[in-house]
Amino acid sequence: MLAKTSNMRVQKTIHHQSRWPGRSAGRKRMTCFSSALYLVLLLPCFVFADNSELFHLINERLSYMDEVAAYKWTHKLPIEDRKREEKILDHAIADGLTQGIRVETSRAFFQQQITAAKEIQHYWFDKWRSGAAPSGSPDLNKVVRPELVRLGQAITSNLNTASPKFSQDEFLAIIDVEGLSTLGKQQLHQALVAIEHYDHRLQQVLEAGLLRVGTTGDYAPFSFRTSSDLPFAGIDIDLANDLAKALNVEVRFVPTQWGQLLDDLTAGRYDIAMSGVSRNLDRQKVGYFSNTYHRGGKTPISLCKKVRKFDKLQKIDRASNRIVVNPGGTNERYVDQHIKQAEKVLHQDNRTIFDEIISGNVDLMITDEIEVKLQSARHAELCPTMPGKTLTYQEKGYLMPQDQQLKEYVDLWLALRLGDGTVASTFEKHLN
Template sequence: MTCSPSLFRRAVGLALIVLAATATLLLGSPSTPRAHAAPTLTTVEPGVLTVGTEGTYAPFTYHENGTGPLTGFDVDIITDIAKKLGLRVKFVEANFDSLFPALEAGRFDLIANQISYSAERAAKYDLSDPYVQTASVIIARSDDTSIRSVDDLRGKTAAQSLTSNYAEIAKAAGAVIEPVDGFSTAIRLLDQGRVQATVNDELTAKNYLTSTGDTKVKIAATTPDVSRQVFAARKNSGLMPAINTEISALRDEGTLDKTYAKYFDATAKSPSSWDVVRSNLVPLLKSAITGTIPLTAISFVIGLAIALGVALARMSSRRIISGVAQIYISIIRGTPLLVQLFIIFYALPELNIVVSPFPAAIVAFSLNVGGYAAEIIRAAIESIPKGQWEAASTIGMNYTTTLRRIILPQAARTAVPPLSNTLISLVKDTSLASTILVTELFRQAQNASAASFDYLALYSTAAAYYLVICLVLSFGQSTLETRLRKYVAT
């Protein structure tokens, strides 16, 4: 039986149609979009979305009970977005005024901390689409009837974070701005009558009043400003198209509304001060052991090595060497430690020198100790009678051997008391490391107090830990002085 060409062509055409239909069923119609794949995004750490946040700004970003994991409205939203993008989220905590400098220094990819949209910020940073919109309110003392509108802020003192939109609202109204590091500090100053008002988000204010039952303050007025909350990234980061897509997806599927209800439609019972302290004793101790003490010990040992070298250079008969040492000492002693920290952590990245938080703190503290301790060591060495050098020389000892076996053991006893003071000051100065993203004892106390607003109890507990550490060091100083007495020439 023969097949005509036309019949053959029809059979082939039918087979191609069946094949195309089968492929369409298996692979999906070309006109039907597939579930979108996560775009390839350039982040600080591949596969990780590193997010900067305060961790002390309830209910947007805080630690539950002060000791639990990081939580909050902004934390949940950005975590959901990261999951949809196929990225693991990592949070880096810092004071609010440190967030934008750290973002520009490349410490994280974006900020999730109830950032309000403004034209100025949009010109400098990549801002996402708004994920929530809230009103701004003026919080004043309950017995203050002079503030009924934003115009009444003129001449009043308002506690504000300098880099926040709320500071701009208060400043534009004619208020005198008292800089603070966050809402918890602002509300504390207002409670104590040190300032007359603070401008902040309505949701934050209502959450504070509900969770604490504070009757000393009230929402005195609502400003005309409406805050649109966004995420912020470095300019031309390439992150925002993907993030905006996921914000829309969360809104469409109702996740935004559910998360909102979780944090703003529920009421919380404030625990007693004793419960707050008891639940934070171990976390505060852990922060002291893993943060404050290692930071102090490492920095002091490195600082002493620097100080000895600088002290010997300072005593050198060569003017260039002595002059360089003197310049180093002058710079360290002539600039605040906080400024030194900020230069190393926030400014050096502009020169492509990026140091992680803990090592950056060690570098700053070590250099600071080196500058101060160098003069202590120099004075101790020069207090040893020159006859000791001459006697060592007569028995054939060289400079290094004389220094190691004769001079330094005797100078050590003279140097121990002032060096101990330097060490004890360093223990307390480590609290400044919280400004460059290091979580140590004081930062942990801030986290806990931000969740409970129980400042007196928690800061007193942190102070007790610092006191215990310093008392142990003082005891060690006395013991060391006793042992070194045998090296004193009589």
């Protein structure tokens, strides 16, 4: 990892060397060594970088500001862009929440980065006004900004390493970008060491005023939408809105997929998954489940004219049959564990998966009983092949990070909504 990081910095050093008129001759953007002493100091730099990777990332991001300035200069654009700055801050705060960073400290830190970036850009504008100006620049939108986004996300991911043990002297030694004053560096360091984290996820939700709900949008009646530009709908979407109202916070729906449900959870991209998620022991190893709000099981669905052909599992598991599954979920897991002869056909879009059965591209699907009831009601061609029977026992629950305070709140909210009939009426609304 250290060798890769250092190589990346050397490449960026070469890329920047003597690019813009007015830059000090021979100046290279190396973080803790000059080009003349590169080989001599290589090993010590690796050791130092091990304790200060965050500082190097900040320095590398700021080192792009001359290219940003050159693009704005050659395209006659102003340095100030308040709308874009707010957009950057919103994205930075959202990324910060994945790491549990307090909104106010996240905003202050990234605002200070923007201030430092503008100081560097003003430095180059002033220099070019009194001397030779740049003749060109890398494309800001296609080349530079993707790197700035990548580095910004890397900085956020490394903010957990920020600690008062990182002295200002160490920070000033690493932040070595032409055009940034000592005062600018000091203010950036102060904002960095002021970063604070929430004590637990429930506190984050309440104080940030935001509940981030992971949902797939491909599993009616729990969560569905027909295209990415339309809002989510379904049982769990309605209940998510109710939960947010109980918390007195806003709700934000975060698209996820079954195959990355746990990865998104551990990455902190959502606070709770509400998408008809089946409670199982593998998922419980990674997160906490709420209490159960629906019970059911797996059952087959096929064309009505093929019901007798697939009314037993032994008839289904034959080499001539094609069973369609959505990748990464419990449907695929069931087929992998119990179907040995029939062909498994992967279909990426769970929203159109039943069309595959209707068109004859596949023979059947084994999925949750509630989905079979809904889809057979929607499509006259489809029928359950084992009506009233399930192949498994299954419970639905809401998946959260391993945060006891959040789980206890959700469990109490759910118990109250089960008791007052809200859950039952929501199911009835979407099933009928």
